[in-house]
Amino acid sequence: MTAALSPVEPPLLEIDALSVTFDTRAGPVEALRSVSLVVEAGETLGLVGESGCGKSVTAQAVMGLVDVPGRISGGDVRWRGRSLVDPRNARFARSLRGREIGMVFQDPMTSLNPLMPIGAQIGEVLTRHLGLTKAQARARAVDLLAAVGIGAPRTRVDLHPHEMSGGMRQRVMIAMAIACEPALVLADEPTTALDVTVQAQILDLLADLQQRLGIAIVLVSHDLGVVAGLCHRVAVMYAGQVVESAGVEDLFARPAHPYTQGLLRSAPRLDDAPERLVGIEGAPPSLLDPPQGCGFLARCPIGDAACAVPPPARPVGPGRLAACVRPFTPAWGDDRSVIDERAEARR
Ligand SMILES: Nc1ncnc2c1ncn2[C@@H]1O[C@H](COP(=O)(O)OP(=O)(O)O)[C@@H](O)[C@H]1O
Numbered sequence: 001m002t003a004a005l006s007p008v009e010p011p012l013l014e015i016d017a018l019s020v021t022f023d024t025r026a027g028p029v030e031a032l033r034s035v036s037l038v039v040e041a042g043e044t045l046g047l048v049g050e051s052g053c054g055k056s057v058t059a060q061a062v063m064g065l066v067d068v069p070g071r072i073s074g075g076d077v078r079w080r081g082r083s084l085v086d087p088r089n090a091r092f093a094r095s096l097r098g099r100e101i102g103m104v105f106q107d108p109m110t111s112l113n114p115l116m117p118i119g120a121q122i123g124e125v126l127t128r129h130l131g132l133t134k135a136q137a138r139a140r141a142v143d144l145l146a147a148v149g150i151g152a153p154r155t156r157v158d159l160h161p162h163e164m165s166g167g168m169r170q171r172v173m174i175a176m177a178i179a180c181e182p183a184l185v186l187a188d189e190p191t192t193a194l195d196v197t198v199q200a201q202i203l204d205l206l207a208d209l210q211q212r213l214g215i216a217i218v219l220v221s222h223d224l225g226v227v228a229g230l231c232h233r234v235a236v237m238y239a240g241q242v243v244e245s246a247g248v249e250d251l252f253a254r255p256a257h258p259y260t261q262g263l264l265r266s267a268p269r270l271d272d273a274p275e276r277l278v279g280i281e282g283a284p285p286s287l288l289d290p291p292q293g294c295g296f297l298a299r300c301p302i303g304d305a306a307c308a309v310p311p312p313a314r315p316v317g318p319g320r321l322a323a324c325v326r327p328f329t330p331a332w333g334d335d336r337s338v339i340d341e342r343a344e345a346r347r
């Protein structure tokens with residue numbers, strides 16, 4: 001009677017020990033080193049970390065966009081339990097892109113066709129994936145423009161990208177990404193090129209779509225403020241690895257990994273005096289020859305000889321993981337002076 005035991009539904013997206021290597025002239029660059037992440041239906045996951053830590057490569061791997069000289073050198077990406085890396089599923093993987101998984105990039109100008117009216121570009125997605133006629137696609141494109149907050153959509157549907165502002169173009173990209181009512185949108189630095197006011201509007205739009213349509217979102221950003229506003233969970237990446245993941249409130253109130261601590265300290269905050277801003281000293285390690293042990297050791301205020309072995313991702317609270325030999329646990333409470341004491345002791 002095994003049928004009575006209903007199997008646990010696999011997550012929407014599961015990145016499992018994924019490694020990506022770029023074969024460069026200088027040697028293999030290990031851009032991702034065993035990255036594991038889970039995205040459940042309808043949730044928003046933030047992916048943060050300094051430039052070059054592997055956020056975009058992670059998004060590209062999900063979309064099947066890692067191309068020569070890059071290759072997936074280990075691990076798997078699964079969609080509702082089915083491998084997207086297994087070459088036998090190549091057709092299945094292709095069928096998801098643009099339909100079940102939408103993508104929004106930093107710079108819409110490079111992803112939109114400058115020669116085609118925006119309505120026709122949105123329409124193309126609809127005819128290709130949903131088989132709509134041209135007239136149906138145009139009508140739906142107008143609806144989508146309205147849904148992403150573009151006024152006078154009937155007129156604007158015929159504009160070319162260069163006739164629109166940066167914020168408008170990003171709304172068009174979002175309209176394209178949600179055109180087929182996908183289960184997941186990957187947004188890679190979607191507001192980085194925009195000024196602060198427009199940035200806030202685009203984030204509001206994403207939050208609104210997420211709630212109304214139940215779309216899961218992976219939001220890639222180097223900006224902690226952006227992630228704090230929109231995400232349910234946050235994964236922090238460093239040197240091609242996930243060093244910490246937690247619910248957004250836990251992560252900001254009680255960061256467990258010294259790198260997350262450093263990131264939060266270096267993030268500008270409106271209510272902080274400028275002298276409180278402390279950058280993290282040093283630079284990430286070269287991914288041509290990454291360290292065997294903890295990648296953050298050279299910059300870590302509390303690291304020591306025990307960190308020369310790879311730190312396993314260990315639970316540090318409900319739904320929380322940190323890859324650190326001595327992570328801060330919630331037992332430390334809210335007392336952030338602890339890290340100061342430990343850093344002091346090491347000096
Ligand atoms: N085309 C490429 N050739 C060689 N190395 C690359 C290439 N693309 C990315 N990388 C490597 O992958 C790392 C992660 O890149 P990326 O995911 O774009 O970082 P970010 O977190 O800023 O989005 C980079 O530091 C770089 O070493």
Ligand SMILES: [Mg+2]
Pocket residue numbers: 055056057189
């Ligand atoms: Mg990037």
